[in-house]
Amino acid sequence: MKILVADDSRVMRQIVIRTLRQAGFSGHDIVEAEDGADGFSKVQTEKPDLVLSDWNMPNKTGIDFLRDLRGSGNQTPFGFVTSEGSEEMRSIASDAGALFLIAKPFTAEVFEEALTPVLG
Amino acid sequence: MTTGTAPDPALVHAAFEQVWGSMLFTAFEPWPADAVPELGPGVQAQIELRGDWNGRIILTCDTEVATQIAGAMLGAPAEEVLPDDDVHDAVGEVLNVVGGSVKGALGGVMSLGLPGVTEATSPPSPDSSIIISWYGAPVFVEVVPDAA
Numbered sequence: 001m002k003i004l005v006a007d008d009s010r011v012m013r014q015i016v017i018r019t020l021r022q023a024g025f026s027g028h029d030i031v032e033a034e035d036g037a038d039g040f041s042k043v044q045t046e047k048p049d050l051v052l053s054d055w056n057m058p059n060k061t062g063i064d065f066l067r068d069l070r071g072s073g074n075q076t077p078f079g080f081v082t083s084e085g086s087e088e089m090r091s092i093a094s095d096a097g098a099l100f101l102i103a104k105p106f107t108a109e110v111f112e113e114a115l116t117p118v119l120g
Numbered sequence: 121m122t123t124g125t126a127p128d129p130a131l132v133h134a135a136f137e138q139v140w141g142s143m144l145f146t147a148f149e150p151w152p153a154d155a156v157p158e159l160g161p162g163v164q165a166q167i168e169l170r171g172d173w174n175g176r177i178i179l180t181c182d183t184e185v186a187t188q189i190a191g192a193m194l195g196a197p198a199e200e201v202l203p204d205d206d207v208h209d210a211v212g213e214v215l216n217v218v219g220g221s222v223k224g225a226l227g228g229v230m231s232l233g234l235p236g237v238t239e240a241t242s243p244p245s246p247d248s249s250i251i252i253s254w255y256g257a258p259v260f261v262e263v264v265p266d267a268a
Binding site for chain 2: 008009010011014015018056058082083084085086089103104105106107
């Protein structure tokens with residue numbers, strides 16, 4: 001499978017990729033995007049099976065990235081990995097079509113629990 | 121205009137403690153009360169909170185400490201030389217995660233800015249800072265409301 005990781009922090013993208021590995025999801029193709037606009041573009045060209053996106057990013061936020069995808073008819077499974085994990089944010093994410101919201105700081109166990117239903 | 125209450129120092133302290141353990145894999149240790157914190161050439165990261173309370177959380181530390189923090193986040197070998205961009209990125213992300221925790225706990229704060237990182241021009245006042253010990257070097261954390 002192919003996973004697109006969108007975060008404006010290169011360091012955080014590396015940590016997300018490392019955590020995927022630690023959670024047992026090795027061997028998947030990883031594509032990186034540096035903001036929501038880049039992510040939206042790469043969903044069209046790379047056709048990932050899952051998007052893991054930060055929320056708070058320049059150019060296009062994660063929630064606008066998700067809404068634009070769904071607005072264009074794209075139903076790629078989408079989850080947030082973000083520093084804000086309030087109930088309000090979780091509700092907004094869910095209403096927009098996100099499968100889950102993982103709050104930073106996170107553990108490999110949280111990744112495993114959230115991603116297993118998607119990646120198997 | 122700020123109408124809400126500033127983040128409780130205990131809340132900020134707890135957010136850093138969580139980040140230290142789960143992102144930096146390092147025990148959180150407060151700065152010893154009887155030691156004088158000294159800061160060499162350093163970096164300063166800040167993030168804005170906007171809503172019922174308006175202000176910034178600011179983190180200041182030595183460049184060497186910032187480099188070690190970045191290395192701890194990335195799990196990089198001690199001898200690996202990290203580019204400045206990654207060091208700034210890592211310190212900013214520490215503050216981003218802390219800001220997210222504080223925002224969630226505060227309520228009424230509507231938005232969190234993007235972290236910005238610059239060279240530190242002067243050391244913060246120890247009296248107005250939470251000081252964390254990073255292997256014997258100080259990391260200053262300030263919660264600064266907007267000027268009235």
